[in-house]
Structures are given as C-alpha cells and as structure tokens.
Amino acid sequence: MSTTPARTYWHLQAQQRQFSLLIEKRALIVNLLLAALLVFCSLASLAFGTLTIPLSGLMQTLLGNGSGMHDFVVTELRWPRLLAGGLTGAALALAGCLMQTLARNRLATPGIIGIDNAATAFAVASVVGTGISIAPPAMALTGAAIATALAFGLSGATGTRGYRFIIAGLAIGAISGAITQVMLSSVALDDANAAYPWTVGSLNARTDGSVQALAAGLALGYPLALALKRALVTLQLPEPVTISLGIHPGRVRLAGLVLSILLTGLAVAVAGPIGLVALLAPEMARTLSRPGTVPLTAAALTGAILMVISDLAGRLILAPLEIPVGIVTALAGSPYLLWILLRKSSDINQ
Amino acid sequence: MKSTPYYWPAWILLGLVGLTSLLFGAGTLELRQAFAVLAGQGTEEARFIVLELRLPRLAIGLVTGLALGVAGALLQTLTRNPLAEPGLLGVSAGSAFAVSLAILAGASTATLTTLVSQAGALAGCGLVILATRIQGVGQDPVRLVLAGATLSALLMSLTSLIMLIDQRAADEIRFWITGSIAGKNWEQLTTTLPTLVISGFIVIAVAKPLASLALGERVARGLGHRPGLVQLGVVIAVALLTGSATALAGPLMFVGLVVPFVARALGGADIRKTLWLCLPLGPAMIIAADTLSRLLVAPSEMPLGVITALLGAPVLLVIIRTRRIPTL
Numbered sequence: 001m002s003t004t005p006a007r008t009y010w011h012l013q014a015q016q017r018q019f020s021l022l023i024e025k026r027a028l029i030v031n032l033l034l035a036a037l038l039v040f041c042s043l044a045s046l047a048f049g050t051l052t053i054p055l056s057g058l059m060q061t062l063l064g065n066g067s068g069m070h071d072f073v074v075t076e077l078r079w080p081r082l083l084a085g086g087l088t089g090a091a092l093a094l095a096g097c098l099m100q101t102l103a104r105n106r107l108a109t110p111g112i113i114g115i116d117n118a119a120t121a122f123a124v125a126s127v128v129g130t131g132i133s134i135a136p137p138a139m140a141l142t143g144a145a146i147a148t149a150l151a152f153g154l155s156g157a158t159g160t161r162g163y164r165f166i167i168a169g170l171a172i173g174a175i176s177g178a179i180t181q182v183m184l185s186s187v188a189l190d191d192a193n194a195a196y197p198w199t200v201g202s203l204n205a206r207t208d209g210s211v212q213a214l215a216a217g218l219a220l221g222y223p224l225a226l227a228l229k230r231a232l233v234t235l236q237l238p239e240p241v242t243i244s245l246g247i248h249p250g251r252v253r254l255a256g257l258v259l260s261i262l263l264t265g266l267a268v269a270v271a272g273p274i275g276l277v278a279l280l281a282p283e284m285a286r287t288l289s290r291p292g293t294v295p296l297t298a299a300a301l302t303g304a305i306l307m308v309i310s311d312l313a314g315r316l317i318l319a320p321l322e323i324p325v326g327i328v329t330a331l332a333g334s335p336y337l338l339w340i341l342l343r344k345s346s347d348i349n350q
Numbered sequence: 351m352k353s354t355p356y357y358w359p360a361w362i363l364l365g366l367v368g369l370t371s372l373l374f375g376a377g378t379l380e381l382r383q384a385f386a387v388l389a390g391q392g393t394e395e396a397r398f399i400v401l402e403l404r405l406p407r408l409a410i411g412l413v414t415g416l417a418l419g420v421a422g423a424l425l426q427t428l429t430r431n432p433l434a435e436p437g438l439l440g441v442s443a444g445s446a447f448a449v450s451l452a453i454l455a456g457a458s459t460a461t462l463t464t465l466v467s468q469a470g471a472l473a474g475c476g477l478v479i480l481a482t483r484i485q486g487v488g489q490d491p492v493r494l495v496l497a498g499a500t501l502s503a504l505l506m507s508l509t510s511l512i513m514l515i516d517q518r519a520a521d522e523i524r525f526w527i528t529g530s531i532a533g534k535n536w537e538q539l540t541t542t543l544p545t546l547v548i549s550g551f552i553v554i555a556v557a558k559p560l561a562s563l564a565l566g567e568r569v570a571r572g573l574g575h576r577p578g579l580v581q582l583g584v585v586i587a588v589a590l591l592t593g594s595a596t597a598l599a600g601p602l603m604f605v606g607l608v609v610p611f612v613a614r615a616l617g618g619a620d621i622r623k624t625l626w627l628c629l630p631l632g633p634a635m636i637i638a639a640d641t642l643s644r645l646l647v648a649p650s651e652m653p654l655g656v657i658t659a660l661l662g663a664p665v666l667l668v669i670i671r672t673r674r675i676p677t678l
Contacts, residue, residue, distance in 0.1 A: 107496075168670050170495075171663040175659065177659070178659035178663070181528065181652070181653055181656040182647070182656055185647065185652050185653060185656070318514065318515065334504035341496050342497055
C-alpha cells in the first residue's frame with residue numbers, strides 16, 4: 001500500500017513543537033463518519049430481529065420509559081450482544097492492523113495465520129475441561145501467544161514477508177483446528193455442545209466475564225496502540241531509515257505483537273474465530289485513509305461496524321434460524337481474499 | 351519402473367498396517383480371537399467384528415488412500431507445485447460442496463453421491479487450472495496454495511450454511527464432512543469402482559507423456575506428445591479419483607500432500623516411480639490414520655480427517671521451511 005514516497009508522510013506526521021498537537025483533517029473526518037455509521041448500525045441492530053421494534057419504541061426504551069417487552073428485548077437480549085459484537089470486531093481489527101504493519105505483510109492477520117484457531121483450541125480445552133479449568137480468556141490468550149510465537153519463530157529463515165509466512169500459519173491453524181476436533185470428539189456430548197459455538201465463531205456463547213475482560217483489554221490496548229502509532233508508521237520505511245529516526249524496530253515489533261496477541265486472545269474468548277474481520281477492516285480503513293498511515297482508530301471502528309452488520313445479517317437472512325457471525329464474515333471476506341491472491345500484480349508486502 | 355529399493359518394503363508396510371487395522375479396534379474383542387478369525391475360525395461375534403466391521407473399512411481405506419495419493423502426485427506434477435494437493439487446493443471442498451447441494455436437493459449419502467462428488471471435483475480442478483493460468487500465480491507455488499485454501503474455506507462456509515438451512519442435510523453431512531471411513535458398506539465401494547478403473551487406464555496412458563511434460567511443454571511436443579491432451583487427461587483423472595475418495599470418506603486434507611512427498615523423497619523425481627510408490631503408501635497412511643482414530647479415544651472414535659491433518663500439517667511446515675521450494 002505504501003506507494004506514496006516515504007518522505008511525504010513523515011513530513012506531514014512531524015510534530016512542530018514539543019506540545020503541539022497535529023490533528024489530521026482527513027483522519028478526523030473519516031473517523032467521525034465511521035463513528036456515525038457505527039451508531040446507525042447499532043440502532044438498526046437494536047431495532048431489528050425476531051421482534052421488530054419501531055424507532056419511536058426504541059427511542060422510548062433508550063430514554064428509559066419504554067414498554068416492558070421492548071425494555072427486555074433491547075436491554076437484556078440485544079444490547080449485551082451488540083456490545084460483545086462491537087468490542088470483538090474492534091479488537092480483532094486493531095490486532096489485524098498491528099500485525100499487518102509489523103510483519104509488513106497484508107495477509108498476516110491473526111485469523112489467516114492460525115492464531116485464532118489456536119486460541120480457540122485452548123478456549124475449548126478449558127470449556128470441555130480436560131483437566132485444565134482456567135477461565136476461557138486466560139486460556140485463549142495462552143493459545144494466541146503460543147501460536148504467534150510458533151508462527152514468528154518458524155519464520156526465522158524466510159522472514160515474515162511474502163506468502164511462505166502465511167502458509168506456515170495455515171499449517172499451525174490446521175493443527176489447532178484438528179486438536180479442537182479431537183477434544184470435541186473425546187468428551188461427552190453436552191460438553192461438546194457447550195463448546196461448539198467457539199468453533200464456528202458466534203456471539204451466542206459469550207459469557208459476561210469474557211466480555212468484561214475484552215472491554216478491559218481494549219481499554220488498555222487501544223491507548224497503547226495509539227502511543228505506538230508513530231513508531232509503527234516508521235516500520236513501513238526501510239529498516240536503516242527507521243533506526244536512523246531513533247526508533248528501535250525490534251522493540252516496536254515486540255510491543256505491537258504483544259498488543260495484537262492480547263486483543264486477539266480476548267476477542268476469541270468472547271466469540272471464537274471470526275473469519276477475516278481482522279483482514280477486511282484494516283484494508284477498508286486503509287482505503288479510506290491517507291496512504292502510508294496506520295489507521296488504527298478507523299480500523300477499529302470499521303471492525304466494529306463489520307461485526308455489527310454481519311451479526312444483524314446473520315440474524316435476519318434466514319430468520320428464525322441464525323447464521324453464526326463467523327460464517328457470515330467468512331462468506332463475505334473470502335472472495336475479497338481470493339481477489340487479493342489472484343490479481344496479476346499481487347503485492348502483499350507493505 | 352519399479353526399480354526403487356523401497357517399492358516392495360512399501361507394500362510390506364501396507365500389509366502390516368492392514369493386518370494391524372484388522373486386529374485392533376475399539377471393541378472388546380481380544381487379540382487372540384481376532385487372530386482366530388483370520389485363521390478361518392473364531393466365534394460368531396468375533397467373525398462379525400473382524401469381517402463385517404473392520405474388513406470393509408480396510409477396503410475403503412485402501413481405495414481412498416490409493417485415489418488420494420495418486421491424485422496428489424498427478425496434480426503436483428501437472429501444476430509443477432509440490433504443495434498442490436486436492437484437499438488444500440479446494441478440489442475436495444468442491445466435491446464436498448456439490449454433495450451437500452445434492453443432499454439439500456433430496457439425495458441421500460448412500461446414493462448418487464459418487465457422480466455428484468466427481469462433478470464437484472472437476473469444477474474445483476478447473477478453477478485450480480484457471481488460477482495457474484493467471485500470470486504470477488502459476489509460477490509461485492505458495493500463492494496458488496493460499497488461493498486454494500481460501501477457496502476451500504469459502505466452499506466449507508457455504509457447506510455449513512447448507513447444514514444450517516436443512517436439518518436432515520445436516521444430519522447426513524455432519525459425520526461425513528470431517529472425514530471418516532466408518533460405517534460404509536461394500537455397495538458404496540462398488541459404485542466407485544468403474545470410475546476408478548477408468549482413471550486407472552488414464553493414469554497408465556498419461557504417465558509417460560507426463561514424465562516428459564515435466565521437462566517442459568516444448569520437449570514434450572518434440573517427443574511426440576500432445577501437452578493439451580495430457581493435461582486434460584490428468585485433470586479428469588484427478589477429478590475422478592478425488593471425487594470417488596471424497597464420496598467415500600469425506601474431504602480429507604493433506605493425504606495427497608504427504609504421500610507423494612514421501613514417495614518423491616524415497617524414489618526420486620520421476621513421476622512414474624512416484625506413482626508406483628504412491629500405490630502402497632497412500633492406503634498405508636489412511637489405514638494407519640483410521641486405526642489410530644479408533645484407538646486414541648476408544649471406545650469413542652475420532653474423525654479420520656483430524657488424524658490426517660495432525661500428520662500432514664507438520665509435513666507442510668517442513669516443506670515451507672526449506673529455503674527454496676523446488677518446482678517440479
């Protein structure tokens with residue numbers, strides 16, 4: 001994506017004085033628009049479903065004086081789900097954006113390189129209780145950390161750019177998926193059913209604890225990611241340039257990776273592996289933003305929007321049946337991924 | 351062309367694996383009784399377990415392994431890509447999706463599935479060949495595999511969508527989709543036999559031209575072969591073989607990758623040697639994986655696809671980790 005000459009955006013990003021605040025006009029507008037869109041989608045998600053609530057009814061409920069039925073549906077059923085979906089999408093998109101930037105590979109998102117699957121395997125392990133009874137978020141974090149270490153450790157000889165890194169991740173994902181299957185097939189049916197939603201990516205199996213953990217993780221991870229942003233932007237430059245700007249690339253990568261693992265693990269603990277949001281959202285955000293930036297906020301907002309819309313679509317398309325949100329995002333995202341891979345001049349390095 | 355020292359040991363390995371799969375299983379049958387059945391006697395119950403339950407599985411595993419191993423070797427030589435594998439490239443997913451559609455439309459897994467599955471595999475194969483024609487994709491082994499894996503994921507999502515829509519379809523598909531050779535009977539095996547014979551003839555016919563095609567299209571043309579015809583034959587054979595295997599055992603990943611990889615490591619790059627070695631090695635892998643799937647979580651059973659993935663994914667990692675991926 002970095003077709004713009006490196007010097008242009010560095011010049012624009014520079015801070016003039018010690019305490020000056022540089023607000024980029026385009027980023028501000030894009031983020032405000034995305035936020036408005038997110039609010040709109042959220043309202044739609046609260047209003048539509050098996051029971052359609054008219055706008056007036058929804059407003060009454062939100063203002064605190066709606067009918068009992070509407071109150072129950074909105075505050076007890078749809079709001080927690082909306083919150084979980086939005087947070088998951090934002091976390092995954094942020095994690096994807098970070099990992100793409102630090103691996104300098106636009107396909108290097110947690111879902112594609114198998115980190116989601118590994119986190120799922122560990123979360124399933126804790127649910128079916130094969131002797132390990134730790135809370136799903138902690139287990140999912142462990143799984144995400146192990147898979148990331150494996151993926152980046154195995155990339156030693158070939159680096160993280162190019163397609164090979166991605167295939168190694170694919171193998172890790174396949175192994176993790178198989179391990180999940182092994183665990184599901186070796187326990188009692190009830191336990192397997194309890195853990196099943198994790199394996200397809202659904203907002204039905206969330207627990208309050210895991211959503212709270214995700215909210216806390218996002219509240220911690222987002223400011224840290226923003227603090228890293230300037231350093232991350234320079235990672236797109238050639239390494240000697242980065243170093244000469246006084247930035248330690250290794251440390252920045254490590255910090256970004258840790259944040260990415262944190263966000264992915266916590267998000268998977270809530271909803272399981274959600275296919276391709278971590279790829280789609282940063283890509284869209286990058287299209288909207290000025291070339292050469294690392295649009296963290298825009299990516300997070302886009303991720304939340306994607307999740308909310310996908311969940312709404314999954315609830316409505318085959319109503320009263322519900323399509324798990326992971327399947328919706330996979331169906332929407334795979335054609336795009338295919339397009340990236342099959343274009344004539346495909347450059348996945350950034 | 352059987353002049354590799356590993357040829358007969360490979361058959362002996364297959365024999366041993368097959369014997370093991372007859373002797374061991376999830377049931378409470380004692381080893382002594384299983385031996386007695388093989389010797390022509392034994393109790394009625396023992397005879398039922400060994401001859402009615404385990405023997406058909408052995409036969410299905412034999413056919414499935416044979417088909418997948420040979421299909422993998424052919425596809426890899428055709429695309430000149432050591433990673434090209436029917437499971438990874440979306441050929442198996444194509445047939446799985448076709449079968450799911452057929453089941454949604456009212457068919458049952460017991461009937462008709464072989465043909466439908468082969469049609470799906472042919473469509474998947476066509477897509478793969480189209481993708482290799484795109485400049486840059488065909489030359490980059492890894493990119494082709496990624497595109498195939500994405501196609502697989504897309505088709506699998508569509509299949510799970512079908513399972514959501516139709517409860518009956520879901521019940522029919524659920525066990526089959528993770529890959530298993532359990533609970534099949536001889537009839538299902540016989541429905542695939544005609545196509546297996548046809549693809550066998552095709553393989554015999556194309557083996558030699560394919561070996562010269564490995565030297566480049568011009569050389570093959572100079573030697574009097576017609577590359578287009580050979581490629582068409584290979585595509586059809588791969589579709590027939592993968593389609594039969596998928597109809598029997600569900601979409602199995604990595605078998606078509608591991609078996610030719612081992613065969614090439616043992617016998618060298620000549621496609622004819624690879625094919626000969628794939629004949630015993632493919633079944634050996636499936637049957638060994640099936641036996642493991644019965645024993646690991648006995649008395650319950652694991653999907654066969656899980657074991658092949660656990661065996662195959664590390665091999666994929668090994669191939670990827672070598673600095674240079676040799677094109678075939």
